[in-house]
Amino acid sequence: MDLSAINPVLLIASLMVAATPLLLAAVGELVVERAGVLNLGVEGMMIVGAIGGFAVSVESGSPYLGLVAAMAAGAGLSLLFAFLTQFALANQVASGLALTLFGLGLSALMGQGYVGIKPPALGNIHIPVLSDLPVIGPILFGHDPVLYIGIALVAAVWAVLKYSRIGLVLRAVGENHEAAHALGYNVIRVRVLAIMFGGACAGLGGAYISLIRVPQWTEGMTAGIGWIALALVVFASWKPWRVLLGAYLFGGINVLQLNLQAAGIAIPVEYLAMSPYIITILVLVIMSADKSRAPASLGRIFHASQ
Amino acid sequence: MTGTLLSISGLTKAYPGVVANDTVSFDIQEGEVHALLGENGAGKSTLVKMIYGLVKPDSGTMTWRGEAFAPPEPKAARASGVAMVFQHFSLFDALNVAENVALGMEDPPKMRDLARQIRRVSEAYGLPLDPNRTVGDLSAGERQRVEIIRCLLQDPKLLIMDEPTSVLTPQEVEILFKTLNKLKSEGTSILYISHKLEEIRTLCDHATILRLGKNVGECVPAETSARDMAELMVGDTLQTPTRSTEKTGDVMLDVSGLSLQPTSPFGTTLKNIHFTVRAGEILGLGGVAGNGQDELLAALSGESTTWPDAVKVKGRDVGHLGPNARRELGILAAPEERLGHAAAPDMSLVENALLTGLIRKNLTSNGFVDWAGTTAFADEVIKEFDVRTPGSDRAARSLSGGNLQKFVIGREVLQSPEVLVVNQPTWGVDAAAAASIRQSLLDLAAGGAAIVCISQDLDELMEISDRFGALNEGRMSDIRPAAGLSIDEIGLMMGGAHGMEVAHINEGADA
Structure with a gap:
């Protein structure tokens, strides 16, 4: 055993990279759930984003175009969920599970020709002086x-939810959709937009794995990050900064x-492998012991009757 | 005070199977308090929803100060100057007062300025309110203030109030009426929906009466007797429940030192409650909603268990027993919430009859359900209590609120309980059916049962109770004979005006 082989600076730098896909997916799902919708299809949207972004950046040679395509792919797939749950009034849990299964299958099909290819690289930023500082x-x-x-997105989501009119309306829709409707807010529109935002974030998170973190395409490469993101939102009590903390803890x-x-x-390796899940959940469970609670309309179907 | 503010002519709105409004016409003058009277299901709510732009009429027109008025959505109605205080509050529990107010405004100012405006308006109208408090922690009266202030900040020309006093103490009602009169003197018109006739007689200038969606008459409330208005509403003469000779027997129910933590986050803690009910007696319990009524019912029915000796029936400790063990001993209960608490919405009436009736009606043998007996029991409830439904195989959800209420009460009454606890037995039931439910409770008591009737409706409690008590913040007031209690005394038992009077003393002060 040689613990001196572990470089703390590299460790911290790489934990931020490891946490980013989870962070992106979770902050998107947080917005969806604050609007009162439970979308269990995060994993499916991530994997479709991963292959969509990968394919477009390989074909076009531009990693940035790939990222945009990944967001579009995630948002596009989420529209299917939005149609099922907001217009066809289908059960959200079943629709979300179906979305994940569909996404995994679709991505495997789309990715057939892309196994073993290396995508164009997205370079790290380099700021003179600052980037050369030690540690x-x-x-x-x-x-x-x-x-x-990703980090800016957390800050933006926090500020918008707390201070802006749009954030207030979104929280109101998630809290009591009947009252929001009675006051004249378009519950369906708010929710569809939130679902699309969540889809775009999940897609970006997926593409981060296939274009930056790994970078290659393998089937099922999101490996359950979408499910961790769902759990993270709950254990973070639907608060953006706690999602950041949880994601970094998990990544770390x-x-x-x-x-x-x-x-x-x-x-034993098995204990080490399960440790991130256990420790992240323990820490967030202890933190969520305050009186914060889920949005009151979460998962409930809204139908504007009369 | 000049001219017509809103003129409604020939408004019709039909839903599948029912015509909610059938060519309704009336006018609201500037600066007038106009009452809209009617039973539940008469179409009052649909009518105001059309004025507020939530529902589109099938035909008919509205004219606002001489111009055609057809708001496609509430935003448009608010822009014209219509504001509405909802019957079921359209508030968001997890948000604070200022955020709730901001959601009801077209163009809200910055939060800090809004908080200042809320303080100013609330002081001016005698409705003090802290903008930073979370709405989930407020009492029903305070929640209503949030709704009213949300409306007042928009400077409305027409304020619609849908049954505003059902959740208030008499003192709070008086303060509300002062606020409304002040608004009226400033030229605001008010459309006031209620079925409480005395209120309408003191407050309103003009009344329109709806029955089954039709405009059946207009009157000047101050010059019309409450009885005449009631008969216009019902379209029939009213039966008043009669009480047989009073005789009370042994103590049936003895509650002593009952304290209970609530199970829900916004519930009320019961604090050291004592009372007794004798055989043949009806104890009426008043109090503003949310002061421990639900918790008390749970403690008496066995949904929440307590120390064995906190609740005694005929001298026997039952505090630790669950609902079925108590049913076996003859203690039955009918909770307030019909769908989801008193009845399972998607199950048929037969199945719902089984759920509480299986023990006392002996509807199972060797673990198998006696469906024939259960169906007979359900049909008996439907027949005895005049439940209007095509059959006992219909889902509970498909019944109107009043009909389901009759079924839920009838189901318990027909199991001949020795102790019956009911919460809001006539909530949403029309006057004729309410009278028959009250009569059945009186008959049950005359037969020797002890009855605890929890209700928001003071008239109802005065009509049937032998003794009266009130719940206030989980505590029980003194229990006093109901005969001869004045409305002021009752109000004080209910906890007075919850601090609303302070506003007049602080007038002009910058809080």
């Missing part, structure tokens, strides 16, 4: 742009346990 440089100023977009322990495995620590 701080690689941690804070040496990442790819999407990672910063994941990277750490991989390092420990590589260092040959005398704990």
